[in-house]
Amino acid sequence: MKSRITLIFFSYCLLFNACMVDNFEEGALLLDSITEVRLSSNDTLFLKKDGTFEIRYALRYFSKQGEVNFRNTVRPKFFLNGIEVDKAEIDLSQEASYILQAEVPNNPKLLSNELNIQVLSLINAIKEIHLEFIGQSNILIAELDEPTFEDLFRINLLLVTGERMVVNENFFDFEFILNGSKVEAFKFDNLTLGETTEVQIGINDMLSNVVGLEVLTIENAINEIAIDYLGESNILIPELQEVNFEDLLGLELTLVNGAKLKVGKSDFDFEFLLNGKAYKKLEIEDFELGKVTELKIAINEVVSNAIQIEVLRIKDAVSEIEITLIEGVNQINKAETKGLITDFIKIEAELKNSMKIDLKKYPEIFQVIYNEIKLLDKDIANFPDGRFKLSVQVAEVRSNFLDFEIFDPMTYIKRIDLVLDERTRNIYAVAGSSKLDFTYEVIGMDESVLSIPASLVVDGKKQDSFRNVPITKAGMVQVHAEISGKKSNSVQIISRQDQVLPKIRVPIVFHVLDNLNKNITKSVIDFEMEKLNLAFANQFELDPFMPKSSNAVNIHMEFYLADRDEAGNLLSQRGINRYSSGGQTFGESTEEERIYLFQRMWDPRKYVNVFVGRMDRLGGYAYLPFVKDIDLPGIFTIDNDYVLHYPYVTVMSDNAMGEPNNNTLAHEIGHMLALYHTFDQNTNGFQCIDGDYCPDTETHLIDATNSLFVSTSNFMLNCQEETFISVNIMDYIQKSNSFTFDQRARMRTAAIYSPFFAKEGNYTNARLRPLEKGPLDHSIQPVFCPNQNHFGRRFHHH
Ligand SMILES: [Zn+2]
Structure with a gap:
C-alpha cells in the first residue's frame, strides 16, 4: 500500500x-x-x-x-x-x-x-538479507518431506534505517538461487537428491547468506534399525502356526536427521539376515530345527539388532503333559464298553512356546504307557484284566499317572457275595411293606475285594438301588446281584402276604398296689394304654427315630380299660383297681408272691390282670398261657377238664410305668400271649437256635448265662455273628418298636385258643360260668423280664 x-x-x-x-x-x-x-x-x-x-x-x-x-x-x-x-x-x-x-x-x-x-521505498532500504533456516533439520527425506520454502525459511531484512523486518517470499520478487544459479522458484524438486544444495535468495543484486539443504531417501538416511519381535513366543512350531516373519517383526528406523520411523515390510524393502545369509523372503524352512537362531534385518549396509528364534517340531516342543479322565471313568468293564484306551482320557500338552494342544490330534507323536510298558495296541478289548497305571510320553516328557481298572467280569470276578444288610438282616419279609437293604462284595480271582459296582435283581427285575428294596410279591423271592451277567449267590426271601385280620378287643385291669415308689395316677395308666395299643398296631415310634423291623406287622388287637369290677360295680377310675399290698413286693416269684397274685387276680377270662407292684430289680414278669384244641410249640396244651391253678397275670414294676420309650407292658402281654424272648434257648441249651418258635425274629444269643441284661444299643450279633439292628419288643433292648408276622400268628393263636385269656365277649357275657380255681401249682413259674429302666444291671435268673 x-x-x-x-x-x-x-x-x-x-x-x-x-x-x-x-x-x-x-x-x-x-x-x-x-x-x-x-x-x-x-x-x-x-x-x-x-x-x-x-x-x-x-x-x-x-x-x-x-x-x-x-x-x-x-x-x-x-x-x-x-x-x-x-x-x-x-x-x-x-x-x-x-x-x-x-x-x-x-x-x-x-x-x-x-x-x-x-x-x-522499502526495497531500496534493504541493507542486508538474512535467510534464516527454521526447519527441523537441513537433511530432508525425500519420501517423507516435501516442504515449501515457507516451511524451511524465514527472511529477515535489515534496513538502512536500522529496522529489522521479517517478510515472506512473496513480499518482494526475490530471486531464488540454488547452487549459485537462479531458478524461477524454490521447489523441493529442484533440490538435488543425495547432495547438499546451497540455497540463497537475492534482490537488487543483493544476496542473502547461504543455507545448505541435503535431500536423502530414507534408505540412505538410515542411521539405526531396531527390530522388535511381535510374536507371543520366539519358539515357532510350523505344524501349528502359519508364520509370516514380516508380520512378526516390528521395525523402527532412526534416520540421520533424528526422525524415528516405524515401518513394515510393505512400506519398505529390507532383507532378512539369518546366520549371515540374506533372504528377500524368509521361510520357516530356512531355519535349522531345534537351534536358537539370530535373526536380523539389513537395509543397505545398516544392520538391525538381532532377535532369537527357535523353530521346533511339536514332538520336540512338548514341555508338560497332563492326562485326565473323561467323565471320571477309570473302571472299564469290557463286557459293557468297547473302544480304545485313549477314548477314556484327555491328553493335553503344554508346549515350550506356552501353547496348549490336544495331543490326541497327533497320535504319531505320543506313546501310551501301560504300567511301564509302551502300548502298541490301544483297544481295550485286548487289555488283560486288572489294575494298572496309565501315562503318556512324548520324547522324555512323561505325563501324570492315571489308575485304571479294565476287566471282563467273567474272567476277573471270582464271585459276588450278596447279603442282607444290617438294618434288615432277615430273610423273612412281608409283601408290600418290607423294604430290605442289601450289600455285596465283589471278590476277584485272587480273593481280593474289588470295587466294581453291581446291580441288584429282585425276582428278575433290576433295581435302582441296594437300599430300601421293596418286596412286593408273596412267596419265595429270589434276589441276586449282577455285573454284566456275572451273578452273585442268590438270597431267598420268604415273603408273606399281609392280612387284615378281625380286631381282637381285650379288656384290661390294673391292680395298683399301695407300697410303690411312684404315684401311679390315671394319666400314667392312660399313657401306658396308649403305648400298648400303638405297639400292637405297629405304630409305636421311638424317639429318636429307629427303623421298624422289616417284618413288623399290625397285630389287630386292641386293649381297653375295664369299667366294672368282677361284681359288676363301676370302678371309680376306669381300669384301675387299687389294692392294699399288705407289704407285698415282687421280684423272684416267691411262694408269697404267687399266693398273693393267685388269690387277687380277677377272672382272667374277662380281664388281663396287670399288677403294678413294688419290684425293685425287675421290669416285670408274666405267666405264659396254656392252649386248648391246638398245638403251639413251647406252650402246654390242656384239655376240657383243666382248672386254672396258677396266676395267669403279669406284674409290672411301677418303675417301668409312664416312661416314654419302653414297651415293658406290651412285652409282658406278649409273654401272656405265648411269646418268648427272641434270644430264648430251647431244650438244646446255649445253642443259637430259633428258641422263640418265630422264625422271622432275628435269633441271637445274649451273654445271659446267669443273668439278664438290657442292651442300651440296638446293635446285636446274630447266629452268624453278623450285626443286625434289633427293634423287637420281645428282645432285651432299651428301645423297641416291633412285633413280627410270626409273633402275630402266635399271639393271636394264644388269644383265641387260651381258655383263660381275656376276651371282650367273656367280659360282657354275664352268663359265663364262674371261674374255678384249682390248688395253686407252685411249679408254674413266670418269665422274668429285666427292668428296662435299669439297663445294664444284671439280674439273677431262676
Ligand atoms: Zn420277658
Missing part, C-alpha cells in the same frame, strides 16, 4: 533549546552577532509509510565567541530544495531526496548547513 505521507515542519523551536524568549530586544541584539547556524536532526531517512511523522530538529547558533544560547523564540526561514517554505507539505509517496536549509532571521546571508533528507 502506497500512501501519501505528509511531513510537517514545526514553526517553533524544539528539543534541547529553550523556546521561550523573555526579552525580544535582547534577542535582536544577539542575532546580529550570529555567524553560523547548524541544522541537525536524527530523522533524515524515511521509508514510505502510513501516518504522519513528526521530525524533531536541532538548530544551533554560533557567534565568533561561541555558541549562542537564545532564550527567546527565533523563527528561522526554511528552504527546501532552495525554495522557501513556510507551511509546506512534502509529498512522501515518492522516493526523493530533499535539501533543507535554515536561514537566520534578519540575516538573509546566513544560511545553515544543508540537511539531506531522503524518502526511500
